[in-house]
Amino acid sequence: MSVKEYFLPQSLTEATGLLAEHGPSLLVMAGGTIAMPLINEGISMPERVMGLRRAGLNYTQRSNGAVAIGATTTLTQIVSLEAVPLLQTAADNAGSWSIRNMGTIGGNIFAPPPAGDVAVALLALDAQVRLVKQGGERLMPLADFYTGFMTNALEPDELLAEIRVPAAVGKTAYLKYGRKHAVTPAIVTVAAHLVLDGSKVKEARLALNGVGPHPLRARKAERVLAGSALTTASIAAAAQAASEECNPFTDAIATEWYRRKMVGVYVKRALAQIAGLEA
Ligand SMILES: Cc1cc2nc3c(=O)[nH]c(=O)nc-3n(C[C@H](O)[C@H](O)[C@H](O)COP(=O)(O)OP(=O)(O)OC[C@H]3O[C@@H](n4cnc5c(N)ncnc54)[C@H](O)[C@@H]3O)c2cc1C
Incomplete structure (x- = not known):
């Protein structure tokens, strides 16, 4: 089977109309960097494809x-x-x-x-x-x-x-760790946003990628940080909590064990960067 129809809606209204008409048999494609290789390899064989490129969603x-x-x-x-x-x-x-x-x-x-x-x-x-x-x-x-x-x-x-x-009101840090310095799949990626009152953490959001079924918030680590002073000790405790609560997997890039270890290391580094401390 091959693609029989390709739609290129010119608006969001047209795109949602096509989706309502064809339902799940219509494959939605944006940039195609994931969807196209699957079609080329015959892993995905949709009858209908809808490209979003002209639907007015680039702004x-x-x-x-x-x-x-x-x-x-x-x-x-x-x-x-x-x-x-x-x-x-x-x-x-x-x-x-x-x-x-x-x-x-x-x-x-x-x-x-x-x-x-x-x-x-x-x-x-x-x-x-x-x-x-x-x-x-x-x-x-x-x-x-x-x-x-x-x-x-x-x-x-x-x-x-x-x-x-939303408007970011706090300090942020972003660290990605892979096997190479550039163009590399993540072993772990850490994104952090902390609202500080002096050295005290008023609000903490800590997110992890590459160590679970999808990008996830490290809620236990966030609770460790919220209300505490951002010190070497609280950073170490948050890094420990994050490495315990994540749900890593083994693949061709890294083992579950190694990913979990690196969560601790990279959460510590990201938070230390925000605090201006040595990790
Ligand atoms: C060689 C290579 C290297 C890569 N490296 C990285 C990397 O380092 N880091 C990283 O994060 N990612 C990486 N990616 C993954 C990926 O290409 C990107 O994350 C990219 O953002 C996917 O966007 P796309 O528009 O191409 O998705 P598409 O292929 O168009 O779509 C992917 C899926 O999302 C659905 N979809 C897309 N947009 C919508 C929408 N608006 N509404 C409903 N459904 C939608 C599609 O139906 C499809 O199932 C890599 C991919 C390749 C091929």
């Missing part, structure tokens, strides 16, 4: 410090998004120039682990996703969107249309 809009990002905004465009430095760093660490030129921020949210190097920064920034279907839409925290390995809260008739990033 960034600023309002009161918050940023709304259309789902098909490319990772290369995110590298230039000065309003959100954490996202710039994250996008700069995802794949190669060719992948970033094609790959989209929305697609990164659907990417199987260890991909998700931009989504993990969105988690640390407490981003929300706007899901749209014919005649309706809903907004939910990205943290609630993920439900398991390659599963999520998206209904078959919905599209991810937009990502909303």
Whole structure:
């Protein structure tokens, strides 16, 4: 079987209309960096494909410090998004120039682990996703969107249309560790956002990628930090909590044991960077 129909909707309304008409038999494609190789290899054999490239979802809009990002905004465009430095760093660490030129921020949210190097920064920034279907839409925290390995809260008739990033009021850090310095899959990626009052942590968001079924918040480590002074001791305790609560896997890149060890090391480094301490 091969692709019989290819749709290129010119608006979000047209795209959600096509989805309502064809349902799950219609494969949604944004940049295609994940979807196309699967079709080329015959692993995915959709009868119908809908490209989102012209659906009007490539934009960034600023309002009161918050940023709304259309789902098909490319990772290369995110590298230039000065309003959100954490996202710039994250996008700069995802794949190669060719992948970033094609790959989209929305697609990164659907990417199987260890991909998700931009989504993990969105988690640390407490981003929300706007899901749209014919005649309706809903907004939910990205943290609630993920439900398991390659599963999520998206209904078959919905599209991810937009990502909303609130104004970052705290200090941030982003560290990706892979086997190579560049163009490398993550062994672990850490994104952190801390709101400090002097040395005391008022609010902590810590997110991990490459060490679970999807990018995830390290909630236990966040609870260790919240309300504590950001010291060598509290950082070590948070790193320990993060390495215990993550759920790593073994693949061709690293073992589960090694990934868990590196969570401790890289959470410590990211937090020490924010605190201005030696890790
Ligand atoms: C060689 C290579 C290296 C890579 N390196 C990295 C890396 O270092 N870090 C990293 O994080 N990722 C990496 N990736 C993964 C991936 O390419 C990117 O994360 C990219 O952001 C995916 O976006 P896309 O638009 O190409 O997705 P697509 O391939 O178009 O779509 C992927 C999936 O998401 C769904 N989808 C996409 N957009 C929407 C939407 N708006 N609404 C509903 N469903 C949607 C599609 O149906 C499809 O199932 C790499 C990929 C390759 C091939």
